[in-house]
Amino acid sequence: MIGLIPRIWMMTLQQQADEAAIRSILAEAGVPANRLFALDQSYDDAELLRLVHASAQVLGKDVDILLEDFSQTFIDDAVKRWPVWFEMAPDARSFLERQPRIHDSFARSLDDTASQPTRQAQKFRIAEIEDGLMVEYRSDNKLCGLYKSLARAVLRHYKDETGQIQESVCMHHGHDHCEIRLRWPR
Ligand code: HEM
Numbered sequence: 105m106i107g108l109i110p111r112i113w114m115m116t117l118q119q120q121a122d123e124a125a126i127r128s129i130l131a132e133a134g135v136p137a138n139r140l141f142a143l144d145q146s147y148d149d150a151e152l153l154r155l156v157h158a159s160a161q162v163l164g165k166d167v168d169i170l171l172e173d174f175s176q177t178f179i180d181d182a183v184k185r186w187p188v189w190f191e192m193a194p195d196a197r198s199f200l201e202r203q204p205r206i207h208d209s210f211a212r213s214l215d216d217t218a219s220q221p222t223r224q225a226q227k228f229r230i231a232e233i234e235d236g237l238m239v240e241y242r243s244d245n246k247l248c249g250l251y252k253s254l255a256r257a258v259l260r261h262y263k264d265e266t267g268q269i270q271e272s273v274c275m276h277h278g279h280d281h282c283e284i285r286l287r288w289p290r
Contacts, residue, residue, distance in 0.1 A: 105146065105148070105149045105151075105245075106143070106144070106145070106146055106147075106211070107141035107145050107146070107147055108210075109152055109178075110141040110147060110151070111140075111141035111142075112174065112177055112178045112181055113152065113155055113156070113159070116170070116173050116177045117159060119173070121162075121163060125163065128158075129155065129158045129159050129162045130155075130158075132158035132162060133151065133157075133158035133159075135151055149245050152245075153245065156170065156171075168249055168253070171250055171253040172253045172256070174253070175250070176257050178257065179254065179257040179258060179260075179261050189206055196258050196259050196261070196262040196264040196267055197236070197237065197264075197267070197288060199262070200230075200239075201237055203230075204228040204229075204230060207227075227242055228240070228241055233285065233287075235287050235289055235290060236267075236285060236287040236288050237286040238283060239251070239282075239284040239285075240281050240283055241282045241283075242275075242280070242281040242282075246276060246282075248274060248284065251282075251284060252269050252271065255267075255284070255286060256269060266288050267287070268287045268288075268289065269285070269286055269287075270284070271283065272285060
């Protein structure tokens with residue numbers, strides 16, 4: 105996993121936990137205390153998953169609540185860091201439709217991850233449905249909760265009050281992929 109996600113996870117923790125709690129989270133997750141996640145380096149996916157669960161445990165919070173906080177921090181940061189991706193998409197629907205291509209171009213922009221774009225892009229398939237978009241997500245990381253909270257943060261960014269996010273099929277319930285409908289009822 106490229107360092108962007110764990111780095112913003114650490115930023116989110118710094119907003120709500122003191123140094124001692126952060127040290128406990130890193131120790132619990134087996135991450136070196138002096139680790140600085142670089143945006144352009146790859147880290148073990150399992151390390152991020154351990155960080156997420158250790159954070160919930162040490163802070164006594166639900167994983168879903170932490171994902172929601174992370175997603176707001178992530179989108180606030182992304183708007184400043186890559187404004188052009190938000191300018192290119194006039195609304196939440198077009199941004200969310202473009203998301204796999206954003207992942208793809210992000211990975212392509214990193215020299216040392218030449219083999220990653222296809223793998224990343226293949227995790228997401230987006231198709232048009234009658235009143236919105238159907239997202240198929242496949243990944244051993246099973247981060248559909250992250251997908252939904254990021255999509256909610258995108259809706260908030262565009263002040264979109266009509267978009268709905270519904271997951272009908274989920275890897276956490278034994279399926280081999282997740283299906284998330286993004287609907288804008290007319
Ligand atoms: C400017 C916007 C965005 C950027 C730069 C970005 C970038 C990234 C990067 C670098 C990763 C880690 C990939 C890896 O190395 O394995 C990632 C993972 C992920 N992103 Fe994004 N992302 C963006 C927006 C979004 C949005 C809007 C959503 C959902 C609506 C989303 C959903 C996810 C999910 C679910 C993962 C985890 C995938 C997995 O490993 O299973 N991202 N993103």
